[in-house]
Amino acid sequence: MTENAAIPRWHVTGDWFDACKCDIPCPCTFAQAPTYGDCDGVLAWHIREGRYGDVPLDGLNVLMIGSFVGNVWEGGHSEPRAAVFMDERADEAQREALERVFGGRAGGWPAEFVRMLDPEMRGLEYAPVTVTVDDDLAGWSTEVPGRVEARVEALGGPTTRAGERxxxxxxxxxxTGPGQVVTWGRALSYRAEAFGFDLDRRNTSSKHITFDWSGPD
Structure with a gap:
């Protein structure tokens, strides 16, 4: 039996966001090279609803620290590195499901993203990962206590009307794949001190994008 044949039907929806080194707006979202030619940042996923076969994944979180040089969308990037924290609340079956989905082994969009980025994995750890997204998208944040933190407010200005994004x-x-909507934000701060990453930046780009993934293909 092939690995794909052993993968059950799965579906997850939720919130993704990053806080990165780029100026606002991050050129990567427009399939361009990063502002400074290289980028680093914190990426977070919150599963609002999800199942991997019979395994529920509702409410679980994943966080990644990453860096790369060049344009990832053109395939000419280099030095891609990543480290992942997964939600310690997940039981054994949920952990296997999270690792398969987010590691790209269960197909769907994550498999395409992992193949494209092809990062050097510096580590994976289960930890208390929190992800918060305001219902009105006024702000979003994530934290692994003492290791990683990002705080973001929605981007606004003198012509932004109340409640607009x-x-x-x-x-x-x-x-997060085709057909999604990005909400732009300003990363008030993000920092990471884990797995060889040592990041501490303020007032940089951030974006929130929903995700809706399923597999196997």
Whole structure:
């Protein structure tokens, strides 16, 4: 039996966001090279609803620290590195499901993203990962206590009306796949000190994008 034949039907929906080194707006979302030619940042996923076969995944979180040089969408990038924290609340079956889905071994969009980025994995750890997204998208944040933290507020300005959000559609470079909407934000701060990463930045780009994935293909 092939590995794909052993993969059950699965479906997850939720929130993804990053906080990265780029100026606002992050050029990567437009399939361009990063502002400074290289990028680093924190990426977070919150599963609102999800199942992997009979295994429920509702409410679980995943966080990644990453860096690379060049344009990932053109395939000419280099030095891709990543480290992952997964939600310690997950039981054994949920952990296997999270590792298969987010590691790209269960097909769907994550498999395409992993193949494209092809990162050097510096480590994976189960930890208390928190991800918070305001219902009105006024802000979002994530934390692994003492290791990683990112705090973001929605991007606004003098012509932004109350409750409005700066958003884009038809994204040339959506990290969560086609057909999603990006909400732009300002990373008030993000930091990471884990697995050889040592990041500490303020007032940089951030974006929130929903995800809706399923597999196997």
């Amino acid at each position: 700066a958003q884009s559609t038809g994204l040339p470079g959506s990290e």
